[in-house]
Amino acid sequence: MAIEWTEDLAVGVTIIDDQHKELYQRINQLLEACNQSKGREVVGETIKFLEDYVVTHFGQEEEYMQKYNYPDYPKHKGYHTEFIKSFQELKARFDADGPGAHIVIMTNRIVVGWLNSHIRNVDKLLGAYLKDKALV
Ligand SMILES: [Fe+2]
Numbered sequence: 001m002a003i004e005w006t007e008d009l010a011v012g013v014t015i016i017d018d019q020h021k022e023l024y025q026r027i028n029q030l031l032e033a034c035n036q037s038k039g040r041e042v043v044g045e046t047i048k049f050l051e052d053y054v055v056t057h058f059g060q061e062e063e064y065m066q067k068y069n070y071p072d073y074p075k076h077k078g079y080h081t082e083f084i085k086s087f088q089e090l091k092a093r094f095d096a097d098g099p100g101a102h103i104v105i106m107t108n109r110i111v112v113g114w115l116n117s118h119i120r121n122v123d124k125l126l127g128a129y130l131k132d133k134a135l136v
């Protein structure tokens with residue numbers, strides 16, 4: 001089942017929202033590649049892209065937080081770091097067992113659930129801070 005970025009996930013900062021949309025698209029690409037039983041190479045490429053993109057995206061948010069003295073920066077960055085660790089588990093599982101239903105299950109559990117709740121509960125606060133101070 002495809003996941004969808006919907007307006008209620010908007011944090012109000014275009015760059016961040018666009019990156020979130022891209023993340024959702026790439027997660028769908030990964031889920032589809034697994035569901036269509038694409039080979040190890042194709043699934044591996046989608047995982048690699050997602051891994052790099054997550055780092056780029058977190059870097060963008062962290063850059064804003066540092067630049068504009070966001071008070072919750074350490075906490076927010078801590079969540080990002082934890083997520084990267086979880087994602088490494090998914091990648092390790094892929095490296096060990098290849099593509100398949102287990103990757104779909106792990107993606108839903110580790111990536112989709114986390115992303116939804118992180119955007120709603122954490123990124124939205126950052127978006128509101130940046131907007132409120134008319135920083136971006
Ligand atoms: Fe974040």
Ligand SMILES: [Fe+2]
Pocket residue numbers: 016020057061119123
């Ligand atoms: Fe984010």
